[in-house]
Structure formats: C-alpha cells, structure tokens
Amino acid sequence: MKRAFDLVVAAAALIVLSPLVLVVAVLVRLESPGPVLFKQRRIGMNGREFQVLKFRTMRSTPGDQESTPVPEVSDFKEYVFDPLYGGKQYTRIGGFMRSASIDELPNLINVLRADMSIVGPRPEVPELVDQYLPEYHRRHNVRPGITGLAQVSGRGELTYEETMQYDLEYVDNHSLWGDITILAKTVPTVLSRKGAR
Secondary structure, eight states, rough: HHHHHHHHHEEEEEEEEHHHHHHHHHHHHHHHSSSEEEEEEEEEEGEEEEEEEEEBBBBSTTOOOOOOOOOOSSSTTOOOOOTTTTTTOOOOOHHHHHHHHHHGHHHHHHHHTSSSSSSOOOBBBBHTTTTTOGGGGGGGGSSEEEOOOOTTGGGGGSSSHHHHHHHHHHHHHOOOHHHHHHHHHHHHHHHHHTOOO
C-alpha cells in the first residue's frame, strides 16, 4: 500500500508540477554553466547506495557533484550542519530554490525508481552514515523520504540528535495514514520556509 501510494503521488506530482519543473530547469541552465541536475551518493533502505537527484543550486563544480567533505562528528547531540551544501556558493535562483525546497522536486524521480519514498527519513551521504551511532542504522529499515517527521517538526532548527529521534520514531510507528498526515503538514511547512536552509 505504501509503494502504491508513493507511485500515485509521485506520478501525479510530476504531471501537475511539470510546467514548474520545466521553468526551473531552464532558469538553472541559463544562469550558470553546468548540469541542470546533480547526482550524489546517498544511503537508502537496507544500506543500499543510490544516486539522489536534485536541481543544481550551486555554482558549477567538477563533474556533477555538489558536495563538501564531511567532518568528523564528535557529538551528535550538538551536531547541526548541512553536509551537502556547506561552504558552497548559491546561484541567484539556487538560494530561493533551497528555501522553498524546489530543488528537491527531482526526488520524485527517485521515488518512481524505488530509491526513495514520499515520506521517510531523509537520505544521507555515506561518509556521515559511517559515523552513525549503532542505533541510528535503524533509519535504513525503511526507504528514505522526500519529507518526513523531522521535516515537519523543525527541519534545520533541530539538532542532529533530535532529527534522529524523530526519524527513529517514524521507523517504529509509520503507517499509511501517518504518511498522509505528514504529507499534509509538509505543505504549510514548506510555504512558511521555517527551518529551511
């Protein structure tokens, strides 16, 4: 049922939002040299690696990677950082896309590919997963999501440990109705841009 829900929502969203996707793709391509989309290694369900897709929001970098080295994490309780975008320079449209979460629209393709779900913990880079505390690996018992419990509970305002606790709560208690509720809460959260970065 969850997979059917994912397919229906992702396909419908891509159809409805296709004009926006086309406009954003053109703007990204015209503003600065480089690919419209970027791909990055992420860890999904059962620890499987996949390539996440997003609109490029940074100035062109070598290849199609838009990442920075992931530092050593000594204290997950205080750890708050964005391993994907830290230290990079946004394009003019890139900053807006990030704050409005428009850059994540290509994640819908990942959903159709079964790499991701509409709702679930956000996927993370392998270098950060390698530093997980043992209990954090339970996040990989479900597919990672475009949105999730942590995203509607504070997003970037949460510490890393708080994010993990929300993610593990989702893993332990997720249901189709719960996914629908989280998805409904995602809309006002994105519109408010609270916790976005």
